[in-house]
């Protein structure tokens with residue numbers, strides 16, 4: 001299970017008309033595929049955001065997000081991209 005991070009990175013974020021922005025960049029909430037990633041941070045409004053990307057959905061195009069800590073994309077013999085969850089022991093070995 002991913003550890004919960006405090007939203008220190010979002011401390012200077014501003015909410016206006018229900019939209020969170022950080023340094024003038026609109027922050028979009030994470031998508032379902034991001035659940036379990038260690039980079040997810042929760043804002044005081046309850047919204048979940050990515051600590052690395054303002055638009056997490058854009059990181060999940062044809063492959064898995066290359067910064068994801070909970071899954072890894074692998075290309076199989078047919079050239080298809082497979083997304084595999086990382087085991088907790090592997091995450092621990094990576095120092096997370």
Ligand code: SF4
Nearest residue numbers: 034037050056065068
């Ligand atoms: S690093 Fe990638 S998988 Fe993790 S929260 Fe950000 S966009 Fe989602």
